Amino acid sequence: MRIAFYGSSLLSSYWNGAATYYRGMLRDLHARGYRTTFYEPDAFDRQLHRDIDPPDWAEVVVYPATEEGLARVLAAAADADVVVKASGVGVFDDALVEGVMARARPDAIRIFWDVDAPATLAALRAGSEEPLRRTLPGLDAVFTYGGGPPVVDAYEGFGARRCVPIYNALDPATHHPVPPEARFGADLSFLANRLPDREARVERFFLDAAARLPGRAFLLGGNGWDGKPMPDNVRRIGHVGTRDHNAFNTSPLAVLNVARDSMAEVGYSPATRVFEAAGAGACLITDAWVGLELFLDAGTEVLVAHDGAEVAAHVAALTPERARAIGDAARARILRDHTYARRGAEVDAILKARRAERNAAALGTAR
Template sequence: MSSHGLRIAFFGSSVVSAYWNGAATYYRGIIRALHARGHRVTFYEPDAQDRQKHRDFPVDPDWARVVVYPGEGTDGVERCLEDARGADVVVKASGVGVFDELLEARVLELKSGHTQVVFWDVDAPATLERMQKDPNDPFRALVPRYDRILTYGGGDPVVLAYKDFGARECVPIYNALDPDTHHPVEPDPRFECDLAFLGNRLPDLERRVESFFLRAAELLPDNRFLLGGNGWADRHLPSNVKHVGHVYTRDHNALNRTARTVLDISRDSMARFGFSPSTRLFEAAGAGSCIITDKWQGIELFLEPGTECLVAEDGLEVAEAVLCLTDEGVRQLGQAARRRVLAEHTYAHRAVQVEQVLGYSSDAGLSARGQVA
C-alpha cells in the first residue's frame, strides 16, 4: 500500500440523491472529506426508489467515482462486486434498499491480505433490534467475519450490542457538518414559519412527529409551522402546518436559515439508544439555526442544552420554546450552535478518525492493524 491514499469501494444507497435517502448528507460529507485527504472512493449505488430521477447532482461529483447499477437482476451488482476487487477497503453500508443480503455476504469474498472489508451501519439501532428479535437473521452469522463495524452513531450501547454479536471492533463515526455545503444564506419567503421540521414519513418516526411537531402545532394555532419531506401528502395535518414535500439538498440552507426555529426529531430506535445525532441537526447548526431537539442521551457531546440548542421532552415543551424565545435568544442559540460544530464536529474531523480506525497513516499507508489477517 502506497502513501498516496486508500482506494475505497463503497456500496451504499445513494450519494447523488437524497430522495427517500436520509443518509445522503452523511455519505457526501464523509466521502468528500476523505477525498480531500487523498483517498479515492468509488460509490456503487442502485437505480432504485426513483432516486436517479431526483438527483441533487446533474453531473457526478468530482470527489467520487459513482457507478449506478440496475435495481433489478443481479448482473449489474455482480459486475460492481468484481470491479471492487483489489480495493484497499471495501465498505458495505446498511440500507442500500436492494440486494442488501446478497451484498452483505458477497463483499466478504473480497477480503484478502491487502483488502479489509467493513460494514458501515447508518441505522445501527434498527439493525441491532432486528437481529435481537430474529435468531435466524442471516446477518448475525456475518458480523464476526467483518474486519470492523463502523456506525453512524449510537455510542457505547451500540458498540456493546455489536460486540455481543461477535463484532471484532465497532466504532461510531458520528454525523457532522460539511461547512462548504451547509452554511448561512439569505432567507427565502417559501420557508417562512415559526417552526420547521424536515424528515420523511417513516413508521418509526411518525409517532414522534405526532408527539413533538404536530402536537405543538395544535397547541399554537396562531403560529406557522412548516413540514418538509416525502410521504406526508395524504396525512391529515393541522391547518397551520404547511407541507412543502421533498426539499432538495440545495434548499436545505434556505429552509434552515428562514425558519425562526428548526425542530430535530430522532427516530424511535435512535432515541432509545441515544448518542445518535441526525444529519439534520448538523445541517441546521451549520446554517446558524435556532435548534429545538427532542431529548436523547448524549446530546451534550454535540450541542450544549440551553446555550447551543433547546431540548424538549414533548410537544408541550416544543410549543413553550416556540412561544417564549425572543429574537435575541434565537440569534444567540443559532450562533453558538454554529461555533460549536465548526470547532468540533466537521467531516474533516471525522475523516481523520476514519483513517485512524482503518489503521491508515499518510506516511506508511495501511499499518499492520489495517491489514487483513
C-alpha cells in the same frame, strides 16, 4: 488507498437520509488521498431525483437492480484496498454483504458501515440478518453513524472485532448560513420523511405544538405526509432537496429535530439535520435524548423539549434576538468539534492503523 463503497445513493437524498453523511465523509477522505468508487443501485426513483451531479471527489457507478448488475459490482470488490458495505442499500443487501466481503482481496480492509444501527441490531436480535451475522467476525471493523456505548456493546456481542461510532457531522462547504427565503418562512420548521417509527413522535412534538399555537406558522418538509391530518397552521411542501436545506434552516424563527423511536431509545444518535441546522446558524429545538450533551449544550446551543407543550413554550417565548444567539453558538460549537474533517481524521487513523497491523503481520510471516 482505494475504497469500494456499496451504499444506497450518493447522488440523491430522495428517501435517503444518509446522503449528506456519505457526501461529507467521502469528500473529506478524498482530500486525505483516498480514492472512492461508490456503487449505488438504480432503485426507488432516486436517479430521477438527483440533487448533486457526479462529484470530482468520488467515482459513482449506478448499476441496474438486477442479478446481472449485482454480479458486475460484486466483482469490482476485488480491486479495492478497503471494501465497505453500508446498511440500508435497499436491494440485494444480503447478497452484497456476503458477496463483496468474499470477493475482497485477502489483504483488503473490510468494513460494515451502519447508518441505522438500532434497526440493524433489532434485525440481528430477531435472527433476520443472518448473512450479516455470519460476516461480522471476519470484518476489520463496524462503523456506525450513531449509537454510543449501547451499540458498541451490542455489535461486539454479535461477534464484531471492533465497533466505532463515526457520528454525523457538518460539511461547512455545503451547509452554511444563507439569506432567508419567503417560501420557507415560518415560526417553526421541521424536515423529515414520514416513517412508521417516527410518526408518533412527530405527532407528539410537532403537530401537538402546532395545535397549541394556532396563531403561529408551522412548516413541514419531507416525503410521505400527504393525507396525514394536520392543524390548519401547518403548511406541507413535500421533498426538499439538499440544495435548499440551507434556506430551509435559515428562514424560520426555529427548526425542530425529532428522533425516530429507535434512535431516541438508543441515544447518542444525532441526525444529519442537527448538524445541517447548526451549520446554517439556525435556532434548533430538539426532542430530548441521551448523549445530546456530547454535541450541543442545552439552553445555550440548543433548546430541548420533552413533549409538544415544551416545544410550543419554546416557540412562544423565543425572540429573533435569542434565536440568533442560540444559532450562532451552535454553529461555533459544531465548527469547532463536529465537522467531517474531524470524522474523516478518525476514519483515516483507523484505516491506517489497520493497514500497518496487516503489513507488520505480513513481514513477521515472511521472516
